[in-house]
Amino acid sequence: MSTRGQSVVRALRDKVLDGEYAPGARLNEIEISNSLNVSRTPVRAALAILATEGLLDYVPNSGYVVRSYSVQDIEGVYAARSVLEGLAARTVAEKGISDRVRGLLHKNLAETEALLNETDWSDRLRDEWGRLNEEFHEAIFADAGNRHLSELIGKSRSIPLLKGVKFRWHDLDTLAASYSDHAELFDAIANGQGTRAEHLAREHVYQAGRRLVANWRRAGVDGASAATRRPIRKVSRAA
Amino acid sequence: MSTRGQSVVRALRDKVLDGEYAPGARLNEIEISNSLNVSRTPVRAALAILATEGLLDYVPNSGYVVRSYSVQDIEGVYAARSVLEGLAARTVAEKGISDRVRGLLHKNLAETEALLNETDWSDRLRDEWGRLNEEFHEAIFADAGNRHLSELIGKSRSIPLLKGVKFRWHDLDTLAASYSDHAELFDAIANGQGTRAEHLAREHVYQAGRRLVANWRRAGVDGASAATRRPIRKVSRAA
DNA sequence: TCTGCGAAGATTGCATCCAATCTTGCATTC
DNA sequence: GAATGCAAGATTGGATGCAATCTTCGCAGA
Numbered sequence: 001m002s003t004r005g006q007s008v009v010r011a012l013r014d015k016v017l018d019g020e021y022a023p024g025a026r027l028n029e030i031e032i033s034n035s036l037n038v039s040r041t042p043v044r045a046a047l048a049i050l051a052t053e054g055l056l057d058y059v060p061n062s063g064y065v066v067r068s069y070s071v072q073d074i075e076g077v078y079a080a081r082s083v084l085e086g087l088a089a090r091t092v093a094e095k096g097i098s099d100r101v102r103g104l105l106h107k108n109l110a111e112t113e114a115l116l117n118e119t120d121w122s123d124r125l126r127d128e129w130g131r132l133n134e135e136f137h138e139a140i141f142a143d144a145g146n147r148h149l150s151e152l153i154g155k156s157r158s159i160p161l162l163k164g165v166k167f168r169w170h171d172l173d174t175l176a177a178s179y180s181d182h183a184e185l186f187d188a189i190a191n192g193q194g195t196r197a198e199h200l201a202r203e204h205v206y207q208a209g210r211r212l213v214a215n216w217r218r219a220g221v222d223g224a225s226a227a228t229r230r231p232i233r234k235v236s237r238a239a
Numbered sequence: 240m241s242t243r244g245q246s247v248v249r250a251l252r253d254k255v256l257d258g259e260y261a262p263g264a265r266l267n268e269i270e271i272s273n274s275l276n277v278s279r280t281p282v283r284a285a286l287a288i289l290a291t292e293g294l295l296d297y298v299p300n301s302g303y304v305v306r307s308y309s310v311q312d313i314e315g316v317y318a319a320r321s322v323l324e325g326l327a328a329r330t331v332a333e334k335g336i337s338d339r340v341r342g343l344l345h346k347n348l349a350e351t352e353a354l355l356n357e358t359d360w361s362d363r364l365r366d367e368w369g370r371l372n373e374e375f376h377e378a379i380f381a382d383a384g385n386r387h388l389s390e391l392i393g394k395s396r397s398i399p400l401l402k403g404v405k406f407r408w409h410d411l412d413t414l415a416a417s418y419s420d421h422a423e424l425f426d427a428i429a430n431g432q433g434t435r436a437e438h439l440a441r442e443h444v445y446q447a448g449r450r451l452v453a454n455w456r457r458a459g460v461d462g463a464s465a466a467t468r469r470p471i472r473k474v475s476r477a478a
Numbered sequence: 479t480c481t482g483c484g485a486a487g488a489t490t491g492c493a494t495c496c497a498a499t500c501t502t503g504c505a506t507t508c
Numbered sequence: 509g510a511a512t513g514c515a516a517g518a519t520t521g522g523a524t525g526c527a528a529t530c531t532t533c534g535c536a537g538a
Contacts, residue, residue, distance in 0.1 A: 146315035
């Protein structure tokens with residue numbers, strides 16, 4: 001809440017990531033400035049920043065639209081994320097996990113396991129599971145102590161429309177498998193097994209990506225049409 | 240040359256990457272707008288973008304400074320780059336290299352080899368070698384067909400002050416070794432050996448990073464002081 | 479001499495106005 | 509009827525003025 005520009009960046013980023021602005025949607029400076037009660041100046045700054053972050057596409061003199069991701073794009077994102085998180089896991093394993101993160105992950109695993117034994121699997125529990133999953137991954141790559149790596153992973157984790165649909169169709173078996181992955185990964189890291197940790201993390205993220213793509217396809221027309229890149233301006237009529 | 244803002248972004252980015260603005264240097268909006276003959280508006284937009292790209296540090300109400308990278312930071316950047324370029328190499332090897340890039344790399348290797356047989360090793364040849372090296376790497380990760388991966392590698396390859404000092408102290412033996420790495424990597428990719436290609440690329444980039452860090456340290460006081468992070472504002476006096 | 483306070487100067491943040499470009503719709507022409 | 513050209517509206521790009529914040533420098537006091 002430092003400057004208005006930063007506030008607008010946060011507000012718009014959340015809306016884009018939550019799908020409030022769907023992929024392909026056009027972002028109008030005046031509408032946004034009215035809805036957020038600021039002038040166009042901080043809005044324009046925020047749009048430029050979000051475009052640089054990769055959340056928006058920008059065409060000069062035309063405007064900004066929420067970037068659309070095809071199935072191939074998503075596969076590419078997860079391919080990159082898998083090697084990055086693999087590197088993070090290896091790094092933590094080889095340099096030694098910090099006591100703080102060891103305790104955090106231990107607690108995280110216990111809470112996740114408890115969650116899996118719940119009977120009524122409501123949306124609230126799903127959200128809680130998503131939070132724990134995020135906490136687990138973030139704790140690891142933060143403990144790698146590599147600022148650049150953290151930035152790259154962060155960029156790979158914030159993609160329009162992924163956040164909202166990410167863990168929506170997961171059945172209990174999938175969640176249990178994910179928990180098992182986490183437990184093994186923690187074991188490898190805690191025991192300094194760098195190569196094992198790297199491979200486990202890579203495979204874990206890879207599987208997550210594959211499930212996401214499968215759900216993406218299963219979502220059918222909605223997801224497909226929303227993910228289809230829509231041109232900002234009409235193509236020129238002259239051939 | 241579409242909008243002034245984009246022109247300013249390019250101009251400032253080049254200056255930062257070439258070291259014209261040294262790490263830790265403060266960027267004044269008015270000075271820049273005067274030197275580039277534009278108003279503060281496009282300059283402000285450009286500064287925000289470059290900060291988002293990671294080239295500048297930003298402190299609200301204080302301004303922008305060229306981001307400084309410690310030796311640990313550089314090691315981290317190269318660690319990330321190595322796994323990313325490893326992934327790119329594996330991807331190209333497994334999906335099959337395109338004819339265009341196969342020809343390009345073939346030509347690139349021939350030109351590099353010819354360069355190594357030159358007798359008078361002038362600065363011009365050094366620059367030429369740097370260009371060929373860049374072309375080689377870029378051709379590979381571009382051929383992977385992963386937009387996100389390309390963006391991440393691009394971000395890892397544009398770091399303040401690296402461009403200028405990158406290949407300045409390399410002796411002929413080092414360059415020959417690098418050429419040999421490239422040749423082997425091309426062989427692995429062209430023969431569809433994904434794992435081998437990945438490992439070769441990782442090691443190649445890792446070695447490049449290690450050499451850079453060694454030169455960085457050897458540069459001694461200059462590099463060290465330039466790389467030392469300088470606080471933007473005075474620390475608050477009250478404890 | 480050093481520390482803390484305060485006022486003046488400098489710099490950034492934001493709002494608003496104008497210019498440039500694009501988009502849209504209609505009329506005209508083939 | 510379809511395509512082209514033109515004009516009006518809408519939207520973005522840039523410049524400028526003012527407010528808010530920070531920085532710097534000097535001064536008073538311990």
